[in-house]
Amino acid sequence: xxxxxxxxxxxxxxxRGIAKRFGSITAIEEVSLDLHRGEVRALCGGNGAGKSTLVxxxxxxxxxxxxxxxxxxxxxVFRNPVDAQRAGLTLVAQELSLAPDLSVHxxxxxxxxxxxxxxxxxxxxxxxxxxxxxVGLEATGLxxxxxxxxxxxxxxxxxxxxxxxxxxxxxLDEPTxxxxxxxxxxxxxxxxxxxxxxxxVIYITHRMGEVYDLCDSVTVMRNGRIVTTQPAAKMPxxxxxxxxxxxxxxxxxxxxxxxxGTTMLEVSGLTAPGAVEDFSLQLRAxxxxxxxxxxxxxxxxxxxxxxxxxxxxxxxxxxDGERLRLGAPSAILKSGIRFVSxxxxxxxxxxxxxxxxxxxxxxxxxxxxxxxLPPARLGRIAGFLARQVGFDPSRLNLAAGRxxxxxxxxxxxxxxxxRSAPGVILMNEPTRGVDMGARAxxxxxxxxxxxxxxxxxxxxxxxxEVVGLVDRVVTMFxxxxxxxxxxxxxxxxxxxxxxxxxREAA
Amino acid sequence: xxVASEISPSPVQSAKERRMTIPSPPTLAKLLxxxxxxxxxxxxxGFLSRPSLTALANAMSLVGCxxxxxxxxxxxxxxxxxxxxxxxxxxxxxxxxxLGHGFVVAALAAVFxxxxxxxxxxxxxxxxxxNPIIVSLAAYALLIGLTQIVVGPKMDAPNLDYQFLKGRIxxxxxxxLVFAGxxxxxxxxxxxxxxxxxxxxxxxxxxxxxxAGIHVTRVTVLAYAxxxxxxxxxxxxxxxRFGSADMQTARGFEYTAIAAVxxxxxxxxxxRGSMIQTFIGMAAIAVINALALLQGFSMxxxxxxxxxxxxxxxxxxxxxRRN
Numbered sequence: 001x002x003x004x005x006x007x008x009x010x011x012x013x014x015x016r017g018i019a020k021r022f023g024s025i026t027a028i029e030e031v032s033l034d035l036h037r038g039e040v041r042a043l044c045g046g047n048g049a050g051k052s053t054l055v056x057x058x059x060x061x062x063x064x065x066x067x068x069x070x071x072x073x074x075x076x077v078f079r080n081p082v083d084a085q086r087a088g089l090t091l092v093a094q095e096l097s098l099a100p101d102l103s104v105h106x107x108x109x110x111x112x113x114x115x116x117x118x119x120x121x122x123x124x125x126x127x128x129x130x131x132x133x134x135v136g137l138e139a140t141g142l143x144x145x146x147x148x149x150x151x152x153x154x155x156x157x158x159x160x161x162x163x164x165x166x167x168x169x170x171x172l173d174e175p176t177x178x179x180x181x182x183x184x185x186x187x188x189x190x191x192x193x194x195x196x197x198x199x200x201v202i203y204i205t206h207r208m209g210e211v212y213d214l215c216d217s218v219t220v221m222r223n224g225r226i227v228t229t230q231p232a233a234k235m236p237x238x239x240x241x242x243x244x245x246x247x248x249x250x251x252x253x254x255x256x257x258x259x260x261g262t263t264m265l266e267v268s269g270l271t272a273p274g275a276v277e278d279f280s281l282q283l284r285a286x287x288x289x290x291x292x293x294x295x296x297x298x299x300x301x302x303x304x305x306x307x308x309x310x311x312x313x314x315x316x317x318x319x320d321g322e323r324l325r326l327g328a329p330s331a332i333l334k335s336g337i338r339f340v341s342x343x344x345x346x347x348x349x350x351x352x353x354x355x356x357x358x359x360x361x362x363x364x365x366x367x368x369x370x371x372x373l374p375p376a377r378l379g380r381i382a383g384f385l386a387r388q389v390g391f392d393p394s395r396l397n398l399a400a401g402r403x404x405x406x407x408x409x410x411x412x413x414x415x416x417x418x419r420s421a422p423g424v425i426l427m428n429e430p431t432r433g434v435d436m437g438a439r440a441x442x443x444x445x446x447x448x449x450x451x452x453x454x455x456x457x458x459x460x461x462x463x464x465e466v467v468g469l470v471d472r473v474v475t476m477f478x479x480x481x482x483x484x485x486x487x488x489x490x491x492x493x494x495x496x497x498x499x500x501x502x503r504e505a506a
Numbered sequence: 507x508x509v510a511s512e513i514s515p516s517p518v519q520s521a522k523e524r525r526m527t528i529p530s531p532p533t534l535a536k537l538l539x540x541x542x543x544x545x546x547x548x549x550x551x552g553f554l555s556r557p558s559l560t561a562l563a564n565a566m567s568l569v570g571c572x573x574x575x576x577x578x579x580x581x582x583x584x585x586x587x588x589x590x591x592x593x594x595x596x597x598x599x600x601x602x603x604x605l606g607h608g609f610v611v612a613a614l615a616a617v618f619x620x621x622x623x624x625x626x627x628x629x630x631x632x633x634x635x636x637n638p639i640i641v642s643l644a645a646y647a648l649l650i651g652l653t654q655i656v657v658g659p660k661m662d663a664p665n666l667d668y669q670f671l672k673g674r675i676x677x678x679x680x681x682x683l684v685f686a687g688x689x690x691x692x693x694x695x696x697x698x699x700x701x702x703x704x705x706x707x708x709x710x711x712x713x714x715x716x717x718a719g720i721h722v723t724r725v726t727v728l729a730y731a732x733x734x735x736x737x738x739x740x741x742x743x744x745x746x747r748f749g750s751a752d753m754q755t756a757r758g759f760e761y762t763a764i765a766a767v768x769x770x771x772x773x774x775x776x777x778r779g780s781m782i783q784t785f786i787g788m789a790a791i792a793v794i795n796a797l798a799l800l801q802g803f804s805m806x807x808x809x810x811x812x813x814x815x816x817x818x819x820x821x822x823x824x825x826x827r828r829n
Contacts, residue, residue, distance in 0.1 A: 309717060333719025347717050350710040352777055361707055361718045368700035375697070415718065 010073030012037050012200045013058075013089070013169050018067035020053050025404055027053040028224040031067070035169060040191060040201045042211040042232065044244055045221035051204055054221070055171055058202075059091045060084030071168070082113050090167035092158045092175060100147030104132070107146045107157060108164045131163035134197070135190040152183030159190050163199075170194065171202045176210065188214055206463070207500065208237060220244055241492070244464075252440045253468035254447040256487075260471070261285035264455045265337075265424045267306065270315035270326075275301035277479045279315070283455045285422060288446060290466035291459040293476035293499050299459040300342060300428045302476070306457070307339035307426050308332035319424060333362065338416035342428035342459075344405065348412045351401030355391070356382040358400045358411040389414040390441045406438025413445055422453035430458050431465060443469055467492055475499050535822055536771070539815075543793055550800050558796060560679055566792035567685035568747065570785070571740030572759045573766035574685075574692050575624075575733035577784040580767050581696070582729040583709035583776030584631060584638035589645035590737050591759040593623050596649055597741035598751035599657060613742055620738025621731045623649070628730025632723035653753055671746035681743045686785075688736060693781040695732070705729055709776025765812050766791055768819045791815075 011034035018031040028050035035041055045051050056062040058069070060078030069076050071087050078084045098107050108128045109115045116124045128142055135156045140149070146157060155175050162170045172191070176184045191201055191214060203215055211218050211232055219229040220243045227243050228235075265283040270276060276298040283289055293299035305313035308329035317324045325331050333339065341347040349358050359382045360367065367377055379396075386393045389410045400408055409431065416425045430446070431439045446456050446469070460466050466473055467490050475482040475498040482498040485491075547553050572590050579587050597616040604612035627645050631638045673680050696702035704725045708715045716722050740759070745751040770787025772779025794815070795808045 307717065329716050330719050330721040339717055339719075341714070341717050346711070347713045350707055350714055350777070352773075353707065353710050357703070357707070361715070361720070364700045364703055364720075371699050371701065373698060373700045373703055378703075 010070070011035055012039075012072060014070040014073075015054075015058075016068050016070070018054070018057060018064045018069075020057060020062060021065045022404070026224055028057075028221075031221075031226055033219055033226065033229060035200045035202065037200060038195050038198045039217065040195055040203055040215045042215035042218040043202055043204045043221065044206070044211065044218060044240070049221040049244075050224040051221055052173075053224075055091060055173065055202075055204070058084065058089055058169075058171060060089075085113055085165055085167075088166065088168035089171065090162035090165050090169070091171045091173065092155075092162055093173055098146040098154055098157060100145065102146060103143045104128070104140060104146060104149075104157060105142040108132075108161050110161075112165060127164055128160075131160040132157075134163055134193055135160045136186055136193070150183070152186050155183075155187055156190055159187075159194075163194075167199070169200045169202065171204070173204045174206065175203075176205070176207070206461075207496075208240060211235075211240065212237070252443060254444050256287070256447065256450070256471055258286050258451055260287040261453065264320060264422075265306075265457070266316075266318045268316045270302060270305055270313065270317060272298070272301050272305045272310045272313040275310070275479055276305060276313075279305075279481060281457075281474060281481075281484075283424060283457050285453050285455050286450045287471040288450055288456040288458065288469060289472045289474060290470035291457070291474045291476055292461070292463060292466050292495060293459070294461060296478070297476040297499060298479035299461075299476045301479075303339075303426045303428050303457065303459045306332075307337065309339070334365075336421060336423035338362065338423060338425045340409075340412045340416060340425065340427040340430065342432055344408050344412065344433075349400045349408050352399055354397050355386075355400055355403065355407075355411055356396040359385045359391075359396075359414045362415045385414040385417060388417050389445050404438070405433035406442070409434050409442060410438065410445075413442060417445065417449055422455075425449060425454055425456045427456065427458040429460055429462075431460075431462070439465075463492060463495065467495070535818070539818075540790075543790060543797075546797055547793055550797055552800055553796065556677075558800070560674075562792050562796045563679050563682035564747070565795065566788050567679070567681040568740060568744050569759050569762045569766070569791075570685040570788045571688055571736050571743060572756075573763040573784050573788050574689055574781055575736035575740070576760065576763040576767050577770075577772055577779065577781055578692070578705070578729045578733040578736070579638070580772050580774065581709050581776055581779055582705050582726055583712055584726070584729075585774060585776075586639065586760070586764050586767075587624070587627070587642035587645075587733070588639065588760055589623075589627065589642040589649060590733070590763060591756045591761075592646050592649040592753065593620055593734065593737045594741035594744060594756040594759055595751065595753045596623065596653055597738035598745035598756065599653065599753075601738075601742045602745050602751040616742055617735050617738040620734035620736075620741065622734070624734030624737065625727050625731040628727040628733075629723070631730070632726030650753060671743060681747065684739065684743060688739060689781050689785045692732070692736065696781060701725065701728055706777050709778075711777070762791060762812065765816045768816050771819075774820075774823070 013035040015031060015033045019029045020027045031050070031054055033041075043051055043054075053062065057064045060081040060083050063078070069078070071089075076083075076087050078087070099110060102110065105120060105125060105128045108131060109124055125142060132138065132140055137153065137156050137160060140153065146154065149157065159170065159172070159175070175187050191203065194201055203210070205211065215232050217229065217231050218235055218240065220227045220240065222244065261284055263282050264285050267282070268280045270279040279298070279302050281289070291299040291302060301310065304310050305326065306317060308324075308327055308331070311327045313326045315326065317326060319335055319337060322335060324335060324337075345351060350361065356379065360378050363381065364373065367373060367381060382396055383393050386396060391407060391410045391414060395403070395407075400411060403411075431442055434442065450456055458470070471487045473485040473490060473495060475485070475495055477499055485495065552558055572594055575590055576586060579585070597620045600619050601612045601616035604615050623645070627641050630636050631641050671680050671684070675683060696705065704715070704720050707718070707720060708722050708725050712722055741751075741756065744755050748755055766787040767779070767784050768774065768787070769790055770779065770783035770785070772783055791812060794811050798808050798811060
């Protein structure tokens with residue numbers, strides 16, 4: 001059933017020695033795996049392990065630098081996502097890509113290479129019905145608008161979309177991240193039905209439980225390589241966790257050296273309609289506090305609300321005793337708060353601006369005198385900040401869009417560092433899309449900033465990162481804080497169950 | 507883990523660009539176009555004569571001020587404004603109507619009116635994130651309608667010949683000196699002020715600018731206000747030149763202004779470009795027009811060449827992005 005080299009019929013999907021390089025950076029290397037008919041394969045690994053690069057290659061978004069793909073024994077080269085779709089590989093995206101105002105039928109056929117010219121034909125309707133039934137959406141009509149479906153139904157619809165495309169291999173990217181326990185069961189059912197009719201599934205997940213409940217085999221990736229592939233039954237839980245995290249990572253995180261100081265940021269009753277409810281927290285100088293929660297838990301939204309980017313947020317937030325006006329980012333940032341966005345491309349960096357400008361973007365008020373802003377002074381400050389965050393000063397004139405994710409993130413953090421007065425740094429997903437080496441540097445920088453009297457409040461879905469880096473962990477589920485853990489009493493299993501389990505919120 | 511945005515594709519791009527040693531097609535095309543224009547200018551008899559050059563300088567300064575105004579709009583990420591031509595007309599009428607109270611009063615009133623007209627649009631665009639083009643179209647219709655009601659159907663102001671701005675200093679038309687001075691001042695604002703830097707950042711990525719604590723609305727209003735002031739200066743120059751002001755003279759100025767901005771190479775999406783580039787773009791258009799006239803082509807031909815030039819710029823920009 002699982003990886004058995006030499007077993008008679010060819011694997012449905014066979015990946016041989018795939019590598020992907022971006023310039024001098026290697027994203028993945030020597031990736032080989034065999035997926036058989038009716039096999040459900042868990043793909044695990046932390047952020048930056050290379051899972052998404054692999055998925056992009058499998059779905060034709062990126063061409064591999066090396067290696068080849070075979071489907072049912074025949075070699076394939078994907079020039080674009082349509083080629084991959086034709087070959088039977090379909091991605092069920094984590095961030096749902098449905099058109100809310102279109103009907104279920106139209107959503108199923110949207111972007112299909114063989115979508116009917118007339119909007120609906122008897123054949124397209126029949127195939128759509130069949131696909132819906134196959135994922136357990138028997139009760140859902142073809143004319144219902146996708147926007148009216150529940151999250152779980154939308155996820156199932158996404159899976160059905162893959163079936164309409166006659167996918168032989170479906171890649172599910174954390175399909176349950178935003179779902180409740182009961183809804184998760186529906187997705188599991190759908191996956192089991194797919195398996196029963198001989199479809200293969202690559203199931204990307206961060207949840208250990210799903211690996212054992214649903215999957216036949218598990219492939220673990222770390223640092224762009226496959227660490228192991230084994231039948232799930234033969235993989236002990238603690239071994240899987242060990243493999244995902246990797247031992248050497250322990251020294252990536254610098255320890256805190258100073259006890260926390262006085263309270264800098266006091267949040268009480270922060271509410272962002274539809275996302276965060278009654279969020280209260282105290283942040284002291286010199287400490288890093290991490291909020292963990294899955295997508296939709298309100299973790300990132302609380303940070304955004306504190307940065308003033310949620311316009312209808314309410315609640316009492318004071319920094320050094322001074323009350324903040326929520327929903328007014330420029331006023332909030334003036335009072336000593338800095339924000340580093342999780343979405344670098346649209347909100348974090350100015351991609352077509354040089355690195356130099358990116359570093360000084362928040363500092364114009366301090367640098368200018370009566371509106372006059374001497375370029376030489378800007379250059380000096382940019383050079384200084386670059387050294388502070390470990391950014392190569394010779395690349396200051398390059399447009400930020402030409403730098404790696406890690407270097408872009410250094411620019412975003414550089415903007416926050418070394419202010420005359422210490423402040424609060426808010427971050428979402430501090431190392432998303434950042435390679436291991438740059439990660440370590442970013443962690444060092446954050447710790448140093450804290451030692452200098454700043455405070456950091458970050459939200460991350462990367463549990464390993466949070467547990468390694470922060471001094472206190474705040475767990476969130478469905479918009480509410482579940483509990484707060486002090487360093488020394490972090491238990492990953494407890495944290496994991498708090499952010500996934502519906503018990504507290506139901 | 508989001509499959510959509512985990513790894514930025516940029517390193518591939520930079521690797522590709524490093525391999526290229528010859529200038530990119532857009533750069534090459536620009537150099538060729540410039541060489542062609544200079545060659546044509548030198549070989550056209552009568553182009554380098556004093557009357558011809560004076561006419562050239564005059565022609566470019568009137569629209570030029572509007573083009574500088576447009577550059578503020580474009581740099582700030584608001585693409586273009588279709589109301590600047592009407593704004594120039596209205597401020598010209600105000601200037602003419604108040605000229606009886608003295609030049610200074612009339613000019614200040616015109617500039618003030620220009621600032622109010624565009625700053626209001628900037629406030630709507632900045633605060634509500636309204637579509638700048640639609641707002642400018644609404645403003646255009648409002649300006650035409652209001653002037654019609656207030657000034658009457660003929661929409662012109664009392665004819666007062668005002669000679670001062672039609673004069674020359676050292677043989678150079680004063681209107682050109684005003685335009686060149688405005689271009690230099692505007693460029694200094696962009697390069698050396700906090701507002702200038704913030705304007706480029708807002709134009710480059712408004713959401714990132716907001717997240718970085720830049721007051722996006724304030725920057726947008728200020729950019730539009732400066733655009734209004736520059737447009738009003740254009741309106742005053744037009745009124746002085748023709749000795750009258752109506753809603754017709756500056757019609758279509760915004761199109762030429764947009765052409766100048768684009769041909770100058772300012773990014774239509776905002777964030778990159780300069781006043782000096784617009785100045786060069788304006789000069790190129792004026793030279794094309796003058797050459798066409800000297801070669802005996804009709805006015806329609808000028809429109810055609812400008813249209814072609816803008817199209818070429820847009821295509822080249824698109825190709826540049828893809829490389």
